[in-house]
Amino acid sequence: MxxxxxxxxxxxxxxxxxxxxxxxxxxxxxxxxxxxxxxxxxxxxxxxxxxxxxxxxxxxxxxxxPRLIRLGESAGRQLGAGAKPHLERLVRELGESANLAMIDRDMAVYVAQASSQHSMRTFTEVGRRVYCSCTGVGKAVLAQLPDTTVREIVGRTGMPAATDRSITDLRTLLDEMAKVRDQGYAVDDGEQEIGVRCFAVPVPHAPTPSALSISGPAARVSFEFGEQALPLLHEIAGHISDELITAR
The missing domain is CATH 1.10.10.10 (Winged helix-like DNA-binding domain superfamily/Winged helix DNA-binding domain)
Incomplete structure (x- = not known):
């Protein structure tokens, strides 16, 4: 250098x-x-x-x-603070809750959240850790990694079912990763919580694999909703990526 x-x-x-x-x-x-x-x-x-x-x-x-954990957590908080205005824009334009998550110690951890104004809405606490295999953000994060790394991660964490829709075997998960890479987004269709649907996209070039999502009750967050939301999700993910690159 x-x-x-x-x-x-x-x-x-x-x-x-x-x-x-x-x-x-x-x-x-x-x-x-x-x-x-x-x-x-x-x-x-x-x-x-x-x-x-x-x-x-x-x-x-x-x-x-272990000292990297403290650095990572602090960096995650700063990333979340910088991303919050982008998440709020997603909520304004799409009407549903928006989340930013990153992988940390083999789990997906939420680093920023903006909540929908609907009385019935999804809400995820910042700092919450979830298994990657059964969440939209988790699958969008895993899809950025090679299959060998995905195997290692789920080998350490397992794939416990959150609902009867959760992916619980490695072959199905790897097939899902190929699909996510091909289409550019992941879907959680009641896999983390029954009645909730989530669309998530990778944040390109993030220093730690990260993902941006929009989620809400499946009755409102239909697959047609997802088709309309995905271009904006990709746009916002690009803006977050640009800011991360500029900050390096």
């Missing part, structure tokens, strides 16, 4: 490589992916371990450290 500090740049590269590899990596994998000499990687990883941004497992593999 021309104007950066080389050691900081390299340390961040190693953290991102571990993230891309599913959260942990051997020294040899870090060397292959980064192109850095092993002594350099060892020195940088030792510093990250001492600061709590990485851990070394008994197997000698390195994994992401």
């Amino acid at each position: 021309a104007d950066g500090v080389q050691s900081v740049d390299r340390a961040i590269d190693l953290l991102e490589i571990m993230t891309d590899l599913g959260g942990d990596a051997a020294l040899s994998e870090l060397a292959t992916s980064s192109g850095l000499p092993l002594p350099t990687i060892h020195r940088l990883m030792r510093t990250l371990v001492l600061r709590g941004y990485a851990r070394q497992l008994p197997s000698r593999r390195y994994t992401l450290g």
Whole structure:
């Protein structure tokens, strides 16, 4: 990086490589992916371990450290604050509740919400964590990841059913991921809560896979509603993405 500090740049590269590899990596994998000499990687990883941004497992593999959780939560709150005006626009134009979520520790966590003004509406608390396999935002997030990572995530979390419509087996989930990638959006049709429907789209180029959604009672949030809402959802997701890129 021309104007950066080389050691900081390299340390961040190693953290991102571990993230891309599913959260942990051997020294040899870090060397292959980064192109850095092993002594350099060892020195940088030792510093990250001492600061709590990485851990070394008994197997000698390195994994992401617990101090990153605090950074991620703070970044999520800031992302939510910046996105709130966009969510409020969705509510004004579509009339239903809007949410922004991101993946964190294998779950989808809501980082911003704007509530519909209807007396009967959906409401999701900021900070709520849900399984990715049975929510619109969760599926839109998972679809941004390779199938190998999706397998690893659900291998750790399982796929418990929230309703009798929830996806509970890996093959069905992977087929759903292919569909979401192809059409560019995910649908939660009563999979998290009976009688509630949600349409969600990825937020492109977010530093952590994220998704934007509109949700409400299925009687109002029909599939025809979704067809009309999706162009605006993609537009707003693009605006949020542009702001994230500008802020980097």
